Amino acid sequence: ELKVEQNPLFLSMQEGKNYTIYCNYSTTSDRLYWYRQDPGKSLESLFVLLSNGAVKQEGRLMASLDTKARLSTLHITAAVHDLSATYFCAVDTSGATNKLIFGTGTLLAVQP
């Protein structure tokens, strides 16, 4: 059974600092998603990573995928308060269903 682990679970950081969130998964997959969720809201798609070595950047966020290591990272550069949210990675299980298996989430709090 596919398992997805994120760390850290909680991250408190100061504005202007850099940090990385890690997403490890247990079985082969070549498709991974990153989402942002604000309190009480639904999921906002951030990145779709479709192949080994994929790297995507949007503003202060950059995501990468290493399918051989079964690892994805979400790097935050020069954090600002508006980035405070919970971030989830989700792995596509492939097969017929393509259901997503989500990580536990990382609650990011950016302090001014």
Next chain:
Amino acid sequence: DTGVSQNPRHKITKRGQNVTFRCDPISEHNRLYWYRQTLGQGPEFLTYFQNEAQLEKSRLLSDRFSAERPKGSFSTLEIQRTEQGDSAMYLCASSLGNRDEQYFGPGTRLTVT
């Protein structure tokens, strides 16, 4: 083109009552998924439809839960005899086809008192 819509957005019910949620996917999306998210956790897969056919159900979907997608358009998720443990956000997502990105709706937050 509008996104995925869900109704109601919030539902408060007493334990033992039945509730029904509706999801309208993006038009022409063949696949429709239901997920459940409890507080502090990531969403968990409940069930999936390819057009009108329900092709997979999670073990999380007890006998009190039933989902339908008549005519392959909107879907409903019914929970019978609700329990406090059913309190969660119920998310619906749709995708065009196999291996296409899933687009999530705003969710229905259920509170069972």
